[in-house]
Amino acid sequence: MRGAPSHTLVLALCALAWVGIVINSAIYARENPHSGRDPVASDSEIAAFARTALEDVQQRSFAERKEYCGLILEDDAGNLAVSAVFEGYEAECQLPWLSPMGQYPVATFHTHGAYNFDYDSEVPSTVDMEADIGEQIDGFVATPGGRLWKIDWEDEVAVQLCGEGCLATDPRYRPEPQGGIAQRYTLPELQQRQP
Numbered sequence: 001m002r003g004a005p006s007h008t009l010v011l012a013l014c015a016l017a018w019v020g021i022v023i024n025s026a027i028y029a030r031e032n033p034h035s036g037r038d039p040v041a042s043d044s045e046i047a048a049f050a051r052t053a054l055e056d057v058q059q060r061s062f063a064e065r066k067e068y069c070g071l072i073l074e075d076d077a078g079n080l081a082v083s084a085v086f087e088g089y090e091a092e093c094q095l096p097w098l099s100p101m102g103q104y105p106v107a108t109f110h111t112h113g114a115y116n117f118d119y120d121s122e123v124p125s126t127v128d129m130e131a132d133i134g135e136q137i138d139g140f141v142a143t144p145g146g147r148l149w150k151i152d153w154e155d156e157v158a159v160q161l162c163g164e165g166c167l168a169t170d171p172r173y174r175p176e177p178q179g180g181i182a183q184r185y186t187l188p189e190l191q192q193r194q195p
């Protein structure tokens, strides 16, 4: 049949297009589609990866006075990758749950933008902690003072992985005049700090 070769070609192109769509498809969800999943990668690998991802966006976050947020993803073998990094506002960053085929979120991360005396930005916020606990995933937070925090959703605690100046620091940053920042906070302790 004369028509057969072109039909075959069209079908082949359709098949290729379909494969392309499936490979490229990523599900954007409002909630963590893999909530509570145990990562294959170790805690220390994920923390090191999150630290690099945050270090990469700190300067931009200070210059634009905005929060940036994203997800650390892993494949079935535990190879880590960074999702797209999303731009937020001065004190907020909406995280779309991006879940490409064969990749799973293992942690959230976000910066706290530029230094602003009005915000208690050297510690994770109660909203940060409630969000990670709710989505059952660990989270990493970088502050204008260069601190790196980990929110452990299972222990429901925020731990300072490294202190002031360990990441890039906003030149406008001034240490807390009202004093101390603890090494760790439970959610009730944070609620007490940020009434």
Ligand SMILES: [Zn+2]
Binding pocket: 110, 111, 112, 124, 125, 128, 141
């Ligand atoms: Zn935050």
